[in-house]
Amino acid sequence: MPTETKPERNLAIVMTADELLSHWQGHRRLTRRTIEAFPEDKLFQFSIGGMRPFADLAFEFINMAMPIVHGVATGKWEKFAGEKPTTKAGLLQLWDEQTAAIDKAFPQIPPHRFAEVDNAFGMYKNTGIGTIQYGIDNEIHHRGQGYVYLRALGIEPPHFWERE
């Protein structure tokens, strides 16, 4: 085993807010295609190992996305107000509305809020960037689970590397 090394500092800027938004929306386009790939009934009912169906996971992403952007932007942490859609078309429509809302709200985040620590939703102490990154990572994590559902159903998932 190599000796543990303490990392040196590397303060290079690797990402701006604009780039993070583009990256996230690329992931969101892939998630949209994953929703589309499910047959309607399987989207709302199919699961493995007692886990949630993919519609529930997708609605969780919606429940986190704009409330996180709004919370980081304003310091006000509010739950998503909408109802969970009961059809694939309804879920995709809500998804598209959120895409537009995120594109509008994200650039309004004051620069200092990314590094500022806040108590997200009154429960999760983290920097603004940490909370946003958590939301994106959570989407990637659960979407990967949707890929297993699709494979188990004999359906080819969308290409992971396509983000347009």
Added chain:
Amino acid sequence: MPTETKPERNLAIVMTADELLSHWQGHRRLTRRTIEAFPEDKLFQFSIGGMRPFADLAFEFINMAMPIVHGVATGKWEKFAGEKPTTKAGLLQLWDEQTAAIDKAFPQIPPHRFAEVDNAFGMYKNTGIGTIQYGIDNEIHHRGQGYVYLRALGIEPPHFWERE
């Protein structure tokens, strides 16, 4: 449907190289715990829907991690030279060696290389940050699939939010 809006610019710095490394190593600690959660035989053999066993996915992460860091740092894109471990202990030992290697190499990435476009592994045209982010996202994506394997086996996966 809301009218499509063109995003305004937000050039706030959201992440430095140091912060990205910390974030990644947090994810890598979670992936290590996911490897640990598998029984030895299931780690190398269990799969759903014709997908790869989790040991293969974990070895893919190793195949990408240091070669990406080295390639972004130096412009030299070289395959991982090691053999695929055949035991859980061997996989975890290799994982830990890579953890130390990444901690040592990542801070050496010249700042300009994050935004510079390169042809990663002679095949994938992307910025340095884009290639690194792809590797991290790929790990989150496939680790999420490992969670489904664990649930299907009746095993509780590690908490997604724990990164220490």
